[in-house]
Amino acid sequence: MIAREQDTVASFLLRTVDPDRYRQSVVSAQSHAPLCMMGVCFECLVEIDGQKNQQGCLVRVRSGMRIKRQIPEG
Amino acid sequence: MTPVSEPDLLIIGGGAAGLSAAATADGLGLTVELLDERSALGGNLYAGVGKRADDDRAFGPDQVRGRALLAGAAGATRSSSTFAWRIERDGRTFVADGAGGVRSIAPRRLLIATGAMERPVPIPGAMLPGVMYAGAAQLLLKSAASVPAGRCVLVGSGPLLLLVATQLLAFGVRPAGIVETKPRTSLQAFLSHLPSALNAPGLLARGIRLLGKLKASGVPFHRGAIRASIAGRDRVERVEFTDAEGRRQSIEAELVLLHDGIIPNDHVTRQLGCRERWNEAQHCFQPETDPWGETSLPGVFAAGDCTGIGGGRAAELAGTLAALEIARQLGRIAEGERDRQAERPRRALRRQHSFRPFLEMQFPPSIALAGDAASDTVLCRCEDVTAGEIRLAVAQGATGPDQLKSFTRCGMGPCQGRSCSMAVAEIIAKETGSTVEAIGRHEIRSPLKPLPLGQIATAEAEVVR
Ligand SMILES: Cc1cc2nc3c(=O)[nH]c(=O)nc-3n(C[C@H](O)[C@H](O)[C@H](O)COP(=O)(O)OP(=O)(O)OC[C@H]3O[C@@H](n4cnc5c(N)ncnc54)[C@H](O)[C@@H]3O)c2cc1C
Ligand code: FES
Numbered sequence: 114m115i116a117r118e119q120d121t122v123a124s125f126l127l128r129t130v131d132p133d134r135y136r137q138s139v140v141s142a143q144s145h146a147p148l149c150m151m152g153v154c155f156e157c158l159v160e161i162d163g164q165k166n167q168q169g170c171l172v173r174v175r176s177g178m179r180i181k182r183q184i185p186e187g
Numbered sequence: 188m189t190p191v192s193e194p195d196l197l198i199i200g201g202g203a204a205g206l207s208a209a210a211t212a213d214g215l216g217l218t219v220e221l222l223d224e225r226s227a228l229g230g231n232l233y234a235g236v237g238k239r240a241d242d243d244r245a246f247g248p249d250q251v252r253g254r255a256l257l258a259g260a261a262g263a264t265r266s267s268s269t270f271a272w273r274i275e276r277d278g279r280t281f282v283a284d285g286a287g288g289v290r291s292i293a294p295r296r297l298l299i300a301t302g303a304m305e306r307p308v309p310i311p312g313a314m315l316p317g318v319m320y321a322g323a324a325q326l327l328l329k330s331a332a333s334v335p336a337g338r339c340v341l342v343g344s345g346p347l348l349l350l351v352a353t354q355l356l357a358f359g360v361r362p363a364g365i366v367e368t369k370p371r372t373s374l375q376a377f378l379s380h381l382p383s384a385l386n387a388p389g390l391l392a393r394g395i396r397l398l399g400k401l402k403a404s405g406v407p408f409h410r411g412a413i414r415a416s417i418a419g420r421d422r423v424e425r426v427e428f429t430d431a432e433g434r435r436q437s438i439e440a441e442l443v444l445l446h447d448g449i450i451p452n453d454h455v456t457r458q459l460g461c462r463e464r465w466n467e468a469q470h471c472f473q474p475e476t477d478p479w480g481e482t483s484l485p486g487v488f489a490a491g492d493c494t495g496i497g498g499g500r501a502a503e504l505a506g507t508l509a510a511l512e513i514a515r516q517l518g519r520i521a522e523g524e525r526d527r528q529a530e531r532p533r534r535a536l537r538r539q540h541s542f543r544p545f546l547e548m549q550f551p552p553s554i555a556l557a558g559d560a561a562s563d564t565v566l567c568r569c570e571d572v573t574a575g576e577i578r579l580a581v582a583q584g585a586t587g588p589d590q591l592k593s594f595t596r597c598g599m600g601p602c603q604g605r606s607c608s609m610a611v612a613e614i615i616a617k618e619t620g621s622t623v624e625a626i627g628r629h630e631i632r633s634p635l636k637p638l639p640l641g642q643i644a645t646a647e648a649e650v651v652r
Contacts, residue, residue: 117331117332117333118238118331119226119227119235119237119238119330119331120331120333121226121330121331124327124330124331124333125331127327127333128333128336131316131422132316132317132422133316133317133421133422135316138571140569140570140571141571143314143571144316144421144422145314145316145568146316146317146318146319147319147323148318148319148320148323148568149304149305149320149322149323150319150320150322150323150324150326150327151225151231151304151322151323151326152224152225153304153452153602153605153606154307154568154602154605154606155568155569155600155601155602155605155606156568158601166601166637168636171224171225171226171268171270172226172268172285173226173227173268173285
């Protein structure tokens with residue numbers, strides 16, 4: 114998939130997946146999506162290169178990056 | 188061992204205030220480090236200025252100004268994607284970068300320029316995917332030229348809400364409606380604040396042009412709406428509200444852009460324990476500063492919208508003033524020279540501030556006020572705590588935000604209360620007949636954000652050392 118210059122992980126995902134597929138809360142299993150795009154709300158958490166709970170709106174997309182959405186299993 | 192640097196000045200935040208302070212301080216011969224947690228500098232107003240392919244459709248003059256500010260600060264050591272996660276009262280700051288590195292900076296002076304954030308809006312349905320803040324959508328436009336998809340409705344109040352509507356139009360996105368929840372202001376209040384607003388005729392004219400553009404666009408504009416809520420099963424399906432005639436209305440929507448003004452992003456000054464005060468007109472807390480931006484902690488300065496909302500130009504001017512006083516404290520310029528150089532920015536700052544009371548009177552918080560929130564409205568997004576659960580905890584004896592944590596976990600998630608602390612204080616105030624000012628907010632401890640495990644280990648070793 115091709116990202117734009119200055120795309121963050123969150124801005125990229127918002128263009129490429131439906132908002133209700135961004136992430137699910139571990140507390141309630143409800144779908145959550147990015148809200149503030151400026152590092153305040155923590156609604157954009159994703160797994161990046163094996164590291165969980167990264168704020169997708171603060172991290173610039175790099176080529177080869179492995180992005181995994183956080184959706185509770187089972 | 189992690190490296191330590193010792194600049195004259197460390198600036199946290201690379202928006203208008205931070206960049207202009209960096210330029211002034213660098214010009215006066217100080218060594219300056221500036222860091223920002225975002226992946227690019229510019230802050231909110233100047234988000235995206237550093238990118239190559241300029242898209243000036245909606246942001247022309249601002250982009251030009253922002254680029255000049257960025258160039259002016261080129262003499263400072265600047266890092267983006269760098270987060271200040273712990274700050275000591277003597278200014279020593281521990282930072283983490285995106286690549287997993289942790290280091291510390293021991294500056295002679297510290298300037299906090301963390302800007303503003305959008306006032307959290309806890310209305311029914313605001314948790315649904317498909318809801319975003321209006322300023323967040325603007326950041327997407329500015330930085331990634333990312334245009335929202337789907338039928339979009341703007342809901343709330345504030346100059347930024349209307350500005351974003353016109354910017355969307357400039358990008359070819361036609362909102363399906365604007366539901367404005369701004370209460371009608373009395374003619375008397377309007378007239379009493381008008382003279383001060385006329386001191387800044389440029390700003391007033393901009394506002395009038397903005398409204399003209401929106402009217403001309405023909406986008407349905409529902410003014411004086413109350414009881415706005417968002418409905419949908421797994422994602423946004425519609426916006427509901429009671430219109431000015433008292434009729435309940437419903438508009439289909441796939442994307443809802445919420446907004447109810449902006450407040451200081453004061454997480455850093457709070458962690459430091461800078462003395463704060465309640466700003467009744469802006470309905471928010473803000474750190475106390477002297478006329479140069481020095482906080483209650485000697486050597487720790489704050490400038491720009493993190494000290495109270497003044498706007499981009501005011502932030503720039505405040506950054507300059509702080510840098511002048513810092514240069515004086517460090518012996519680079521004498522008092523007389525500081526005052527001479529401060530004369531023009533201070534006059535310009537007064538003009539910027541003179542427009543604020545008018546805006547504050549026009550756009551008081553509306554849907555963000557949580558005191559009367561319906562009991563199933565979610566206030567704490569991290570732990571899914573509702574207004575009803577908070578009222579119950581208050582009835583059982585929780586009298587403050589920190590006590591509430593043990594009753595409900597509200598405020599214990601990764602955001603540390605950034606989204607919920609005002610709403611929680613409003614509910615407690617309402618239930619106990621007190622005021623938000625008296626109730627206060629959650630206490631904030633470091634780390635300011637959860638750090639990945641590996642970084643925590645390195646970081647702790649560093650703090651102990
Ligand atoms: C979403 C949004 C959109 C806005 N759009 C406009 C607009 O279009 N026009 C307008 O006139 N005004 C706008 N404003 C108002 C804006 O506050 C001011 O115009 C101006 O940006 C304030 O400048 P500043 O330097 O005080 O802060 P900002 O420009 O907000 O810069 C603050 C910087 O600090 C950084 N930061 C915060 N905390 C940390 C930390 N712990 N560690 C490292 N870095 C940190 C942030 O990432 C940010 O880059 C907007 C405000 C918001 C919240
Ligand atoms: S979208 Fe709010 S923190 Fe990332």
